[in-house]
Amino acid sequence: MSHIVALTGAGISVASGLPTFGDAMWKGQPVRRLLTKSFFLRHPEEFYEYYWAGLRPWRLAKPNAAHRALAEAGAYIITQNIDGLHQAAGSRQVLELHGNLQELVCEHCGAFYPADDWQAVPGIPICPSDQHILKPNVVLFEETPHGFEEALELLAKADWLLVVGTSLQVAPACYLPQFARRWRIPVDIINEAAEINVPRWLKERGLLSN
């Protein structure tokens, strides 16, 4: 059976009702500004107001046919998304280059905490061990994504790289198709209507049963 690696971005979750960051606004401010490291450090109260009310509700979204088809086909997932929808669809191998909405992290001592435990606590979340401010385990703009080495290891074993719903403008994800081509791994790109075109692509290759 072919070994598919899918590199996914915000476009795959549009049919699940989630916005892309490109032009999203929150209370008159561009989300791209709220989600910078410098904004988090300077205005943690406002940052957390957006995080709890604007970003965390994303985890209530439901996977769509594109997520489900990739899970059913056993594709390995490398994603720029933080919405957890690949796992919700049943994918077991998911590498999250930009973190997730489930955890807060103390960048001082490295401890992780379930975000659920802090949702109802007033004020800014503080590490109980060392009193440093906690940060959502989400890679903010101005920060370095995780897991590029692991992504390359996954890619090296692939028979296909399927790129879904990403404009490939953000490093390091944008380098993966370049590595694939260098290694003579075929690359296909689906940027429109992922919920229709991803299942179709997998069916055409005999990777989906129905």
Ligand SMILES: [Zn+2]
């Ligand atoms: Zn700590």
